[in-house]
Amino acid sequence: MSIILWTDALVFVLIACALAAARYVSRREYLLSSWRRVGESRAGMAALTVLSAFILVGLLDSLHYRPRLEAVAGKSTNAANGYSTEVRSALDMLLMPLKSGTEKTYSAPLATHLYARETVELPDGTQARVFPRLKHGGAHLKAPAEDWLRDVVAKTLLGLALAVLAGLTFTGIAVQAAARHWNVPWRTARGRIWRGETRFAWNAVLVTTAALLLIAGPVVALAGSYHVFGTDKVGQDVLYLTLKSIRTGLVIGTITTLAMLPFAVALGIAAGYLGGWVDDVIQYLYTTLNSIPGVLLIAAAVLMMQVVIDTHPDWFATAAQRADARLLALCLILGVTSWTGLCRLLRAETLKLRELEYVQAAQAFGASAARIMGRHILPNVMHIVLISVVMDFSGLVLAEAVLSYIGIGVDPSTISFGTMINTARLELAREPVVWWSLVAAFVFMFILVLAANLFSDAVRDAFDPRLAGRQVVPATQGQAT
Amino acid sequence: MIAYIIRRLLYAIPILVGVNLLTFALFFVVNTPDDMARMQLGIKRVTPEAIQKWKVERGYDKPLVYNTGAEGVGKITRTIFYEKSVKLFVLDFGRADDGRDIGHEIRTRMGPSLAIAVPVFLLGLFVTVTFALLLAFFRATYLDFWGVVACVALMSISSLFYIIGGQYLVSKVWHLVPISGYAGGLDAARFLILPVMISMVAGIGSSTRWYRTIFLEEIGKDYVRTARAKGLSELAVLFHHVLKNAMIPILTGVVVVIPLLFMGSLLVESFFGIPGLGSYTIDAINAQDFAVVRSMVFIGSVLYIIGLLLTDLSYTLVDPRVRLQ
Numbered sequence: 001m002s003i004i005l006w007t008d009a010l011v012f013v014l015i016a017c018a019l020a021a022a023r024y025v026s027r028r029e030y031l032l033s034s035w036r037r038v039g040e041s042r043a044g045m046a047a048l049t050v051l052s053a054f055i056l057v058g059l060l061d062s063l064h065y066r067p068r069l070e071a072v073a074g075k076s077t078n079a080a081n082g083y084s085t086e087v088r089s090a091l092d093m094l095l096m097p098l099k100s101g102t103e104k105t106y107s108a109p110l111a112t113h114l115y116a117r118e119t120v121e122l123p124d125g126t127q128a129r130v131f132p133r134l135k136h137g138g139a140h141l142k143a144p145a146e147d148w149l150r151d152v153v154a155k156t157l158l159g160l161a162l163a164v165l166a167g168l169t170f171t172g173i174a175v176q177a178a179a180r181h182w183n184v185p186w187r188t189a190r191g192r193i194w195r196g197e198t199r200f201a202w203n204a205v206l207v208t209t210a211a212l213l214l215i216a217g218p219v220v221a222l223a224g225s226y227h228v229f230g231t232d233k234v235g236q237d238v239l240y241l242t243l244k245s246i247r248t249g250l251v252i253g254t255i256t257t258l259a260m261l262p263f264a265v266a267l268g269i270a271a272g273y274l275g276g277w278v279d280d281v282i283q284y285l286y287t288t289l290n291s292i293p294g295v296l297l298i299a300a301a302v303l304m305m306q307v308v309i310d311t312h313p314d315w316f317a318t319a320a321q322r323a324d325a326r327l328l329a330l331c332l333i334l335g336v337t338s339w340t341g342l343c344r345l346l347r348a349e350t351l352k353l354r355e356l357e358y359v360q361a362a363q364a365f366g367a368s369a370a371r372i373m374g375r376h377i378l379p380n381v382m383h384i385v386l387i388s389v390v391m392d393f394s395g396l397v398l399a400e401a402v403l404s405y406i407g408i409g410v411d412p413s414t415i416s417f418g419t420m421i422n423t424a425r426l427e428l429a430r431e432p433v434v435w436w437s438l439v440a441a442f443v444f445m446f447i448l449v450l451a452a453n454l455f456s457d458a459v460r461d462a463f464d465p466r467l468a469g470r471q472v473v474p475a476t477q478g479q480a481t
Numbered sequence: 482m483i484a485y486i487i488r489r490l491l492y493a494i495p496i497l498v499g500v501n502l503l504t505f506a507l508f509f510v511v512n513t514p515d516d517m518a519r520m521q522l523g524i525k526r527v528t529p530e531a532i533q534k535w536k537v538e539r540g541y542d543k544p545l546v547y548n549t550g551a552e553g554v555g556k557i558t559r560t561i562f563y564e565k566s567v568k569l570f571v572l573d574f575g576r577a578d579d580g581r582d583i584g585h586e587i588r589t590r591m592g593p594s595l596a597i598a599v600p601v602f603l604l605g606l607f608v609t610v611t612f613a614l615l616l617a618f619f620r621a622t623y624l625d626f627w628g629v630v631a632c633v634a635l636m637s638i639s640s641l642f643y644i645i646g647g648q649y650l651v652s653k654v655w656h657l658v659p660i661s662g663y664a665g666g667l668d669a670a671r672f673l674i675l676p677v678m679i680s681m682v683a684g685i686g687s688s689t690r691w692y693r694t695i696f697l698e699e700i701g702k703d704y705v706r707t708a709r710a711k712g713l714s715e716l717a718v719l720f721h722h723v724l725k726n727a728m729i730p731i732l733t734g735v736v737v738v739i740p741l742l743f744m745g746s747l748l749v750e751s752f753f754g755i756p757g758l759g760s761y762t763i764d765a766i767n768a769q770d771f772a773v774v775r776s777m778v779f780i781g782s783v784l785y786i787i788g789l790l791l792t793d794l795s796y797t798l799v800d801p802r803v804r805l806q
Contacts, residue, residue, distance in 0.1 A: 284496070284499065289503075291496055291782040291789075292785075293744065293781035293782075293785065295747060296774065296781055300778060301507060303771070303774065304511050304512050306520075307512045307517060307520050308511070308512060310520060311520070405748070406767075407766060408766060421639075428648075429653070438645065442642045446639070449637040449638075450633065450634065450637035453636065453637050454633065457633070
């Protein structure tokens with residue numbers, strides 16, 4: 001039985017909006033030209049490729065269903081209760097071996113034995129403290145001590161070979177398509193792309209894809225029979241946890257913006273265009289909200305929401321739905337606390353725009369205030385909205401981790417970078433040190449945030465009119481000229 | 482000037498009233514005191530008597546805004562709104578759930594918070610402005626390029642990583658400083674040096690990049706070209722002209738946080754066990770001590786408004802064209 005969580009629905013709405021916007025932009029040359037500039041940025045396109053990989057994982061994780069329960073003999077199950085209360089996603093289905101392959105407790109990356117000694121009874125009746133074998137990690141090896149290295153190397157090489165194959169195929173198809181498009185020989189097309197003579201930064205996309213494949217190939221090849229990133233305290237596979245965290249990060253980064261955007265845009269433009277008491281009220285509203293330190297306002301709101309959720313357990317059929325409600329509420333709260341900055345920017349820009357001739361012309365023609373704001377001002381402040389949306393994303397992903405650490409973030413049962421770090425934070429104090437969960441969470445978060453930052457820089461450079469045409473001259477040349 | 486300050490302070494009153502109404506609505510209207518009591522005492526097995534006792538102990542048993550049972554002024558004053566929200570205006574914070582006086586706690590915890598926040602603020606400002614000037618001096622060279630790359634990388638790292646990683650490396654592996662704790666007097670330096678360094682490093686990336694953008698914007702202006710044309714060296718241009726003119730955008734971002742330094746840092750204080758206001762807030766959030774969270778929200782807003790006022794006043798100091806009236 002498929003099930004659509006609230007955040008899933010919003011994710012799909014967001015994608016529909018993005019597709020509609022893409023269609024709209026692709027038919028208007030003046031809008032397209034800015035996006036072309038984004039496409040020329042090598043760093044931006046490499047970042048977009050990485051982001052696409054993350055988004056793919058996040059989307060797979062947004063298709064939820066409740067698996068059908070096996071009919072138990074002797075018990076009749078009615079149709080409504082014939083489904084498990086556990087909510088799974090398409091990603092869970094793909095990663096079933098990782099999800100279900102839990103161990104007893106910590107095990108190091110690619111290990112074949114647990115990380116902690118246990119007392120076991122030997123065949124001759126005596127007891128010994130040994131590191132027991134893992135149930136899943138390297139379980140296929142008969143003599144781990146001898147076979148382990150050979151097996152790992154063999155699987156890594158196999159993964160690399162597959163990755164090279166896939167990479168070559170993908171590049172080949174891309175070059176072939178380009179060659180057909182330009183009507184030039186294959187070799188010429190390859191040369192053009194490789195030397196970066198195309199307007200769109202194809203070489204950055206292809207190189208990044210190849211790098212992603214080269215990393216993913218061995219991981220996939222090894223993940224079938226090992227815990228590539230080890231296991232955490234309760235024996236869950238860390239690779240599975242990090243992949244699941246991606247969706248939470250993306251949802252926080254995007255839904256929050258989606259939630260705050262209508263308020264910020266409507267109020268910002270209204271305050272700037274209408275002026276008078278509307279302006280006063282809106283300014284008062286955002287100054288008040290802004291004057292409360294963000295973390296404290298979020299803390300207060302989340303604590304209150306927690307009380308609401310806890311006192312109404314009957315609202316939610318499954319634990320996943322409850323956790324999802326909390327995730328959505330967190331997004332809304334973050335949205336409420338973060339719209340003020342954009343609102344202020346839009347107000348200032350609208351103040352400037354409303355004095356321009358084209359707005360005055362519209363007024364002279366008798367266009368209504370609503371029409372002027374919607375048709376004439378809104379399109380001309382969209383670049384500010386876009387820049388602030390992409391710039392906010394990385395900050396929100398980072399904020400999620402901090403908030404979850406403080407205990408006012410996502411539900412503890414939601415897998416996220418924040419909850420991973422929170423459960424793993426004492427592991428560095430252990431002896432011997434357990435480092436892999438923390439490192440995995442931080443590395444994945446770093447890559448996601450770095451890609452988002454680079455992409456948002458590319459978007460800002462292309463859309464910000466203040467930066468357009470500005471050239472920075474080196475100090476030495478500056479003196480000479 | 483004095484008249485301006487007084488008027489600005491009067492403007493602050495409606496904002497503080499708004500903050501107060503908002504927190505009141507969040508804490509008492511969205512969830513009734515009954516809900517909170519049930520939450521604190523456990524959702525399931527909880528008797529009405531226990532809830533009543535919990536409310537009486539904390540003074541939550543009165544009506545929200547209007548007490549029909551009381552006489553005269555009591556109709557207004559013997560309510561939750563008056564006792565819990567209005568009294569915040571005279572800095573009467575009441576008692577925390579553990580019975581301690583919140584006002585006293587805040588006064589004693591301010592010191593350790595400032596002991597971290599002030600060095601971080603001053604050192605951080607100095608280091609980031611220096612780096613940004615350096616990058617601006619070497620603009621459009623490889624040094625600048627890689628400097629910006631480093632900044633973007635630094636700002637993409639979670640602040641939790643700086644804290645957890647730094648604590649592990651410096652305290653646990655190298656044994657240079659104690660892992661956590663605090664001591665009064667000069668002895669405090671031993672405990673403070675690591676958190677100060679870590680918070681500083683965590684902030685370097687984004688601030689350096691921000692200041693670099695400001696400096697580059699100034700460098701593109703005509704007066705800089707004039708300064709060069711009359712033969713000033715690039716260093717003189719940077720320090721005497723660019724830095725001075727970049728003060729307005731820098732002050733906008735910097736002065737407003739000065740009063741907020743009192744609030745301390747949530748993460749750093751809780752990780753390093755420093756008994757400041759930041760860790761006080763975190764403890765209150767974890768213990769769901771709403772009285773403390775409410776007080777901190779109020780203090781935070783007051784400090785922010787003071788910061789805005791200071792920002793405007795500071796403009797007059799660096800830019801003689803700005804007149805406040």
